[in-house]
Amino acid sequence: MDAIIATRLSYIAETYQLLPATHKGGRKLRSTEHALHYIIDRIYDAWNKGGGMVASLLLLDVSGAFDNISHRRLLHNLRKRRVDEKTVRWIASFLGERQTEFSIDGFQSEPYKLTTGEPQGSPLSPILYLFYNADLLDRCSQDENTAATGFIDDVAILAWANTTEETCTLLQAALREAEDWASSHASVFAPDRFQLTHFTRATSRIDTSTPLQTRWGVIKPKPTCKYLGVTMDSKLRWRQHIDEMERKVSKTIAALSCLGNSAWEVRTKEMRTIYRGVAMPQMMYACSAWSNAGWPDNGYTQKTLRKVQSLQGRAARVMSGAYKATSLRALDVEMHLLPIEQQIWKHNIEALDRIGAPPMRPTRQAQRRRTKTSPREAIQKTIHDREVNNWTQEQIDPFVAPPWWQGPQTYIEETAEKARKKHLDLLRQGKAAIHIYTDGSGINGQIGAAAVSPTIQQTRSSFMGTENVSTVYAGELQGISLALDIAQQDRVEGYRRSKVIIYTDNQAAIRSSARPKGTKLAD
Incomplete structure (x- = not known):
């Protein structure tokens, strides 16, 4: 059940943009490379501004991030970011009545109730933590010369200016906001694991030894830092x-x-x-x-x-x-x-x-x-x-359809004989339906798709391109799309048929149509 709620929570977060765009972890179609390039791009932008700015990166570390989550604050944050009340109440029930006990050298403690933390290993835990520390990213990015990004509990704050003294001042302001967030969210930072690096290639002009003054003490800059498993040096030479x-x-x-x-x-x-x-x-x-x-x-x-x-x-x-x-x-x-x-x-x-x-x-x-x-x-x-001038990118949505969407009823028979029998049964039972046959194929390196409806004497065809830019599988999906075009046109012309029955010989295309995931072609 927690996996179902996690999927639905991810869907509403992506569809209605409930989380900061700079939150890169624990989300569909995002990876550590998204977070890395977000930081790297802004470092290069700073280097290309004016006479060449310096960018200072501060990596934060939260002690026991998942274990110290305040349930009340988490539920408040969910409501604040417009998650529906039914889902919030289910999550409250999911987190409530949790118990634990200690076993040390044969001693077994009595079970006691947990009022903080969330079960690690649950598919719901990552997305809940994104809602929990989303305010941290927002508060640390208030200055126009400061940006914050997060990968679940790994938070990075980047500031850029003409000198390292200015960037440290910006980081101090962002760190004060982070401290306020921590005090209201029952979180504790581990300053001994903070990392500070000044990124510049103008080492003769810019002082790269400027430390960051914090209430925990002085954080000295290092020539390298490790972020999401990648060692970043101050000149990005790698x-x-x-x-x-x-x-x-x-x-x-x-x-x-x-x-x-x-x-x-x-x-x-x-x-x-x-x-x-x-x-x-x-x-x-x-x-x-x-x-x-x-x-x-x-x-x-x-x-x-x-x-x-x-x-x-x-x-x-x-x-x-x-x-x-x-x-x-x-x-x-x-x-x-x-x-x-x-x-x-x-x-x-x-x-x-x-x-x-x-x-x-x-x-x-x-x-x-x-x-x-x-x-x-x-x-x-x-x-x-390389003269790929016509190279264009297709926007891929994290969710093609809502998680609760019910796809069309599908039939995949075990043998050709059973498939023919099912076909005859559908023809007899579906006299009031529109029947459409589709196919996708590749001939002489050319991919095409077609749909034919004997019911209304309509056909559609589409050329998908060469086999270098398309596949037979894509042609099969395009054939189903053409069939739906025929059915839609039939409805526009005033016919109100009880069913649309589409026949195709590609099992993968049938399954994709019933449960589309992560591709515009199956939308």
Whole structure:
């Protein structure tokens, strides 16, 4: 039941924009890369303003974030952000009457009632915490030179100005707002785990040693900080992150080498699956930020590319048992691995597709002032340079339909004989219905869709493009859409039929029509 409420709460939060847009975690179609690029884009924007501003990042840490949630304050925040009363009351009941007990060295305490916290592991916990600390992000972003973003309980505050003294003043004001929020929400910050970093490439002009004065003491800036698993250095050169990633992947490859021992009897195919499922995500994590997309334009990036290529080469030798001098290209081919530069390009395209392209600059003069290019802009520029001028993005909604929406009644028979029998039954029983047959197909590299209704002698067809831009599955869905167009036109012309019965031979398309998820095509 809590999973159902979590889905419904997420739906109303996204549909009616009940949460700050800067809350990136625990939400559909958002990831850590959204939060990272939100920060990185604003750092580059600051660097491109005037003579080059400095951006200071403060990472907050809340002790026992989920365990210290005040139930009364959470319910108040839900009502404040316009969640319906029935849902709020259900959540109050869900959080109430919770008990716990301690067992230490054989001693068992009596059960006692919990008035704070929420059950970790419940699908409802992340979305509830977003509502709980949403005010924190709003209050820390009040100044026009300050921005706050959150990934569930990880909150980052970024301030930009001409000097680090000014940015620290802005961060102090934001931190006071954060303290007020904490006092009213029964939350406790852990200042010993705060991180402060001044981002600038003009180290001779800007003092990067300016500390932040707080009521807990002085927070000294560090040349690097770790945010959402990514090590960010003050110049955004990413050397430290690459080194850390290399160490992590090397350990994975060493473990893979142990599995390759004959005693374990792990086959090459299984080792490749482990490599792609463990080592590859470790390498590719947030590469849309650190790869900068334009490999040929930066010497250090070429060095980084060689490092990552070397990691894949080592893994391929472990999996295949090849000699050390074997060509990396040959190893990629033999082990059916996508070359690293292509893997990074693929990841960057997918990341830009999820996050969205950077905003267009209004004038050429404004564009010329941008002497430093953010990773997102670099990816976009590479796409343009490759002459993909007609590349457009489709807006994907988090929810295609409300969670409570009931889809059409569907029938998928086990055999062709049963399907033919069901078809005849529907024809006999549905004489007052409109019957429409659809299909999607690919012929000679061309994808098309069609719908035919013998009931009213109507047809529709659509060309979906080549197989490079479309699929047969998309054609099947388009065929169903054309069928609905025929039914709608029939209704506009004044016919009031009791049913619309659509026949198609693609089971995946039938299931998608009944329970659409995350795609405009199935809307």
